Amino acid sequence: MKDGNKQAPSKQSEKEALGLSVKKSQDFSEWYTQLVLKAELADYASGKGFMVLRPYGFEIWEQIKSFFDSKIKKTGHKNAYFPTLIPESLLKKEAEHFEGFTPEVFWVTRSGTQELSEKYAVRPTSETIIHDSMSKWIRSWRDLPMLLNVWNSVLRAEIKSTKPFLRSSEFLWQEGHTSHATEKEAEKEVMDILLTYRQVMHELLSIPVLIGKKTEKEKFVGAVYTTTLEAMMPDGKAVQMGTSHHLGQNFSKQFEIRFLGEDSELHFVWQTSWGISWRLVGALVMMHGDDKGLVLPPRVAPIQVAIIPIIFSSTKSGDVLAKCRQVEAELSDSGLRVFLDSRENYTPGWKFNEWELKGVPLRIEIGPRDLANLTSVFVRRDSGNKETIPLSKIAETAKQKLDEIQTFLFASAKKRLDEEISEVNSYSELKEKMEKGGFAKSGWCGSSECEIKVKEETGSDIRLIPFDEIPEEGSKCMVCGRNATQIAYFARAY
Amino acid sequence: MKDGNKQAPSKQSEKEALGLSVKKSQDFSEWYTQLVLKAELADYASGKGFMVLRPYGFEIWEQIKSFFDSKIKKTGHKNAYFPTLIPESLLKKEAEHFEGFTPEVFWVTRSGTQELSEKYAVRPTSETIIHDSMSKWIRSWRDLPMLLNVWNSVLRAEIKSTKPFLRSSEFLWQEGHTSHATEKEAEKEVMDILLTYRQVMHELLSIPVLIGKKTEKEKFVGAVYTTTLEAMMPDGKAVQMGTSHHLGQNFSKQFEIRFLGEDSELHFVWQTSWGISWRLVGALVMMHGDDKGLVLPPRVAPIQVAIIPIIFSSTKSGDVLAKCRQVEAELSDSGLRVFLDSRENYTPGWKFNEWELKGVPLRIEIGPRDLANLTSVFVRRDSGNKETIPLSKIAETAKQKLDEIQTFLFASAKKRLDEEISEVNSYSELKEKMEKGGFAKSGWCGSSECEIKVKEETGSDIRLIPFDEIPEEGSKCMVCGRNATQIAYFARAY
Structure with a gap:
């Protein structure tokens, strides 16, 4: 440059x-x-x-x-x-x-x-x-x-x-x-x-x-x-x-x-x-995010719905564009953040890639055939699922799909988080878990010595002491073997 | 401290x-x-x-x-x-x-x-x-x-x-x-x-x-x-x-x-x-602003309406406060930024002073007598005018008063601005005007020399060259006497 x-x-x-x-x-x-x-x-x-x-x-x-x-x-x-x-x-x-x-x-x-x-x-x-x-x-x-x-x-x-x-x-x-x-x-x-x-x-x-x-x-x-x-x-x-x-x-x-x-x-x-x-x-x-780009939860997405008119140079584009503008207005009036990608010089395929890269949660495609059938095609960014939706139900369906995406993203992330937490009962288990990644949960005596030793030997910190969990009677610090006074969550971190 | x-x-x-x-x-x-x-x-x-x-x-x-x-x-x-x-x-x-x-x-x-x-x-x-x-x-x-x-x-x-x-x-x-x-x-x-x-x-x-x-x-x-x-x-x-x-x-x-x-x-x-x-x-x-404090135009005022319950220790305060809360909700629902000053330990007079200092455009007072008469008292911050307004018309009247205040403040400031602009035709007139303050408008030859001389001798700059005014045929720069090529507005400035 x-x-x-x-x-x-x-x-x-x-x-x-x-x-x-x-x-x-x-x-x-x-x-x-x-x-x-x-x-x-x-x-x-x-x-x-x-x-x-x-x-x-x-x-x-x-x-x-x-x-x-x-x-x-x-x-x-x-x-x-x-x-x-x-x-x-x-x-x-x-x-x-x-x-x-x-x-x-x-x-x-x-x-x-x-x-x-x-x-x-x-x-x-x-x-x-x-x-x-x-x-x-x-x-x-x-x-x-x-x-x-x-x-x-x-x-x-x-x-x-x-x-x-x-x-x-x-x-x-x-x-x-x-x-x-x-x-x-x-x-x-x-x-x-x-x-x-x-x-x-x-x-x-x-x-x-x-x-x-x-x-x-x-x-x-x-x-x-x-x-x-x-x-x-x-x-x-x-x-x-x-x-x-x-x-x-x-x-x-x-x-x-x-x-x-x-x-x-x-x-x-x-x-x-x-x-x-x-x-x-x-x-x-x-x-x-995934291999195609960002996946944004609808509530935080700057653009929640991208409307792509399916127009090729051979098509008469006027009717399709007019319908897209109408849909844009309808979705916008119903409170959604919507962008009609009416740019020329870009193919629909190029636009699909761009909005997938940018993580827009929902894509709506409208082409000449849809116009004839009074339908549109909805494509979810999270799952890639395609569905044909009647034009008459476009706003209510869009809202419903966005809610589903928001919920789905949280639920699947929550499932992964739960799977990433392992209870460890020995120092060797802790070391093994830290190599694999995720949270290791264990008893801890509360001393800085044990905390520092773990940091030096595994690269992981105590990320938190939970508010609502206490060690079971008789459980031990897995570093020094003394009585555990607290539950600790260890992990490597950014 | x-x-x-x-x-x-x-x-x-x-x-x-x-x-x-x-x-x-x-x-x-x-x-x-x-x-x-x-x-x-x-x-x-x-x-x-x-x-x-x-x-x-x-x-x-x-x-x-x-x-x-x-x-x-x-x-x-x-x-x-x-x-x-x-x-x-x-x-x-x-x-x-x-x-x-x-x-x-x-x-x-x-x-x-x-x-x-x-x-x-x-x-x-x-x-x-x-x-x-x-x-x-x-x-x-x-x-x-x-x-x-x-x-x-x-x-x-x-x-x-x-x-x-x-x-x-x-x-x-x-x-x-x-x-x-x-x-x-x-x-x-x-x-x-x-x-x-x-x-x-x-x-x-x-x-x-x-x-x-x-x-x-x-x-x-x-x-x-x-x-x-x-x-x-x-x-x-x-x-x-x-x-x-x-x-x-x-x-x-x-x-x-x-x-x-x-x-x-x-x-x-x-x-x-x-x-x-x-x-x-x-x-x-x-x-x-004035001697009592800020005067804020309603559109920029963080609080547009302050409601002051007129309660003294001897008064039964419950009914008055209940009505004030109702008015607060009504004004707020109609899109106004409203504050109900229900603080104890402060007299109504103290509150009047505080909200005047803070420039709140409209004060609404409601006391036991107003309650009986189904009225309230409106006090405008800009003019100090007091008016009795039926409780049934409180929201529409508040909006109308706020519009009036906004318009009035601009109109009176505009009138003052117009009065502050004087056309000057000689350097001595310019000097005199700069001592008094305001804008002096005059022909200018366009040279930095004249501009700098004015700055040094009067402390004023050319604040602007207007887009839509040009010197009349034959008009002169009032510093050097050469032909004026532009109109300049001089003033001292912050």
Whole structure:
């Protein structure tokens, strides 16, 4: 591109370039990267480790955003915006937190040609700068709870190779930050948000997740505890889909965030923070995609129905196109996101490939023969099933099929998740399971030593401690053989 | 706050702190800053020149965003996201552009403890990084037009004192970037966007603007020409409300953005860029606010109607509250943004003050006497007019009043704008007008010398060259006395 000899691609080479050159089962990693790039979800940017979210990827992100944003607004959360640059002194106020982020912070040291007297961190997360403001805004119990949320990006220098959506030096996310009068309220917030996140994953993305607590070693730096949602990808590696942290009074004491209670005494507030990011888009690609491309659950799909007029140069196209436009209007009026692909210069077959690559859940084909029979052909992206549907029932059937696809994608992913969880009773079983991939569930003594040993020897972490499972009487830690105090889910992870 | 002796404010001091301590006519600048802070639109942040957009300010920004976003989506524009950090080499590709931004760029020179081999600019604007991507994505005429938009923030180090929304080191905005096959299409885009911006200002914000071209001296660095929208504030200073630039092929040649035309030849694309920022919120405050606080045009107001139950401790409150809830539901169902202020511990008078400060366009009071008479009291924020309205007509009357307020605010601002434009025929008249404030309209020879002389001697710039006015036969430049080739609008500006 940069050598000044850019060649225009021929139609043939464009066609070839459209499809994926590897199968999901052959080379999962290469399949994933090709798909992200070829479906035009994202692209690499010039800076090392940075990526661009292209319009089609952004539309998926906008669906996630709007789903979650409307839910948290209903429960009284408010959006705001805080600066990108955070003075070093603020970041240092909570020492453990600062230490945790310091290796990956981008530092601004100059403005124009001047050296700055204090350097700025490019936001790695906003706890410190938001708590600094909260210390000014919170005065009495009437100001509580303060429930803030920010849609922004954060930057953390990645030294490992970039993987779009999963590992990049900047990512889009939301970060919620709340202050409460009591510990109980803060802990309820942590859990309410966790369950709202699960709705995003289950109801919108059709991705089943396990929920639980992180270990001390894996918790957010500066938190009292961290809760998490974990999904299992088809290659046997887990993805952390979101986290919700109980901060206790760790930050409120450092930032002196106090309120006058109804008891006329000053108290430190109790706080939470929580986030989900565009890595959800990456998980969506991995979870449902196939050798032909993306498979998007209808609720999150930017385009839910693609209408393809079956016209060849020899056909009189006017009547078919007119009917397609009518169907487009009807589906659109009934609340569906629909695209009529009336582009010339592309064959129907080429269009089928493109919309399959882009994961559009339902394709409706209408040609001259359909017109004569007052029918259309429905093709489901998930199963490939074809069905002839009367034109008179097109809207109701489309809605019904989309609901079926949404449900089917979740059910089959849930079935796979259940199959991916193995109970292991010895360290050798654990090692074996980690080679195969998936979650190994077992008793754990609760010590970091055992956790670190497993990490070093198998490459897997404790992804979560479930809320609702406890070890059976007499069960043992499969690393050290001491009594198990907790159930742990181990897996390798992105 | 930071000395560890934070005192809880008494109710009395909160009450005093709520109102503004200066009048708009007395000390406009102090009035503005107090209002922004006390209405909780924004606050200062820890970093020099940085500000926080608080929830109430953010809700206004969300209204602007949603109005403009839905309009540009209808005309085929797509949102995307590009990195915050731009490698220096990219920024340098368009030399004039780079020079223009270089004094105010924040530079990232380190990540973690490592010095970077190439430094990054924290995005001052995204032309360079977006054009870098476009050079990869655009191959044939079928890829055009490419119409991208980004909602993000940009950073430009401010050395002068911070003025919330108008002068800060970081601001939220949108930046549109488009590529077209022909110059004519690009020029049409520049103008289409300019007119869409004017809709935002006229229809949503009730702020009348003048439109025209910037001079060569004032145009965007790297553009062929810049078009602008200018509003006049009550203190006699202009605010540049938005700009839309024709970039010609200046960037496409540097970034080698070429497409294969239908003629089978390679051509450089023609480009535009355009932006509006949160300074619109600042202009909104200045334009309509009064000594009691904000006055928000209904279409942009986060809360359009505040319902205040008139309850004193002696009153039986149940029936009044029940009726208020019913009215709230009715107004909300009819599509209005309504807030029932049922907070205890605050008197109705306190609530009146608060919602006046926050600029809520319409207040509805319902007390025991109203309940008996089946009426309510409507109070308009703009005029202060009170009117008794039957409960049976509450929704239709509320809608009608809100429409009236929207129209009235625009009409009175338009009248003031017209009065602020004076035709001047000599340099001394110009100087006199610049002391008084407002726009001076006059003939101009078109030379930078005269433009610079005026700037140095009066502190005013040429804000715009109107599209539709040309100098009369024989009219002169009022600086040098040569023939006028253009009409220019001069003003001091923010």
